[in-house]
Amino acid sequence: MSDMTWKNRDKFDTRLYENLKNDCQKCFGLCCVALYFSTSEGFPTDKEAGKPCINLHHNFSCTIHNSLIEKGLKGCVAYDCFGAGQKAAQVTYNGKDWQEAPDSARQMFEVFSIMRQLHEMLWYLTEAVLIKVNSAMQEDIACLIREIEGLTYLNADALIVLEIDSYREKANDLLKKVSKLVRIKFPRDQKNTINCKKTIAGRLNLIGEDLRKINLMGEDLAGALLIAADLRESDLRGTNLIGADLRDADIRGANLTESLFITQAQVNTAKGDPNTRLPAWIDYPKAWYK
Ligand code: SF4
Structure with missing residues (x-):
């Protein structure tokens, strides 16, 4: 593969992700209160x-x-706050929880939702900056990371009026560019028609499909529904998996070391084993060792 990409991926600085991983012990159960649950x-x-x-x-x-x-x-299991819970709890609210200060509970839940969006962007942009596509783009990504990181330290009043959509647009634009430049470097099967499959609400429908014989390297599976898909031993390097639904997808023995934009929560909901290969910043779920 191109040396512009993953050369140092296994030697990355673990501190980059330190604040972007859930630390429930420092949170006030914000996701367990603030969010709605739906059977669907x-x-x-x-x-x-x-x-x-x-x-x-x-x-x-x-x-x-x-x-x-x-x-x-x-x-x-599928939910990931990307470290937003502990940031809102310990930084924005300085350790004062919604039970101690019920008047601020509603605002705290709103802040949590905004913080989560900021931390989610930071998660993906951190990976994008590690890829080192080219120096100009890397500087743009690093700049946006610094800007968004700064926003996470705003006080609650400033956070709830934040125009977050403009940051999302900037982040999405950069992530798409990185994805395109990386994916083009992977050998593609020109006869591959996977992206012509039917969609559900705009998401590629690969639910329950046996994908083992399809070359998925370098494919754009952003947002794809891969629920219970069979991906055993698949080579998913260079595959963009941002927002893909991997619930019960069988990724035993699959290679995701260079998959683009995968999260811990996606991995937690999939069926893997110790032979599944993951990026260095994703932890192996304990359930995979049972
Ligand atoms: S069941 Fe889910 S939402 Fe409820 S407390 Fe546990 S983790 Fe939180």
């Missing part, structure tokens, strides 16, 4: 936004943390 998104029941989940302990731990999948709460 992998929850056994519906829950209104702003209402604490019945499984949330008053010390903000999850009482069923070790059996979320068995109890039908796959939606929780």
Whole structure:
């Protein structure tokens, strides 16, 4: 593959992702309260936004943390705040939780939602800057990272009026450019018609498909529905998986070391094993060793 890309990917500075990984112990269970649950998104029941989940302990731990999948709460496993929970809790609100300050609860949940969007952008941009596509683009990405990182330290009043869409547009534009430049470097099968498949709400529908014999290297599977797809031993290097739904996708033995824009939550919901190869910044789910 091109030396512009992954040369140093295994030697990256782990501190880059330090603040972008969930640290529930420093959070106030914000995702377990602020968000709504819907049965269509992998929850056994519906829950209104702003209402604490019945499984949330008053010390903000999850009482069923070790059996979320068995109890039908796959939606929780699929959720990633990208470290926004602890940032809102410890930085914006300085450790004062919504139980201690119920008047600020509603605002805190709004702030959490904005912080999550900022941290999500930081997650993807961090990967994009590691790829080192070219120096001009790398500087643009680094610049945007610094700008967004700065926003995460704004106070609550400033955060809730933030015009976040303009940052999303800038980030999406850069991520798309990086994806294109990287994917072009991977050998493609010109006869591959995977992107001509039907879509559901604009998302490529690959639910339950056996994709083992299809060359997916360098494909753009952004947002694709890969639920329960068979990807065993697949080579997914250079495949853009941003926003793809990998719930129950079988990725045992697959190579995702150079997949683009994969998150921990996507990996947590997939079926892998110790032979699955992951990027250096993604942890192996414990369930894969059972
Ligand atoms: S089940 Fe646990 S992780 Fe999921 S929302 Fe409830 S408390 Fe949070």
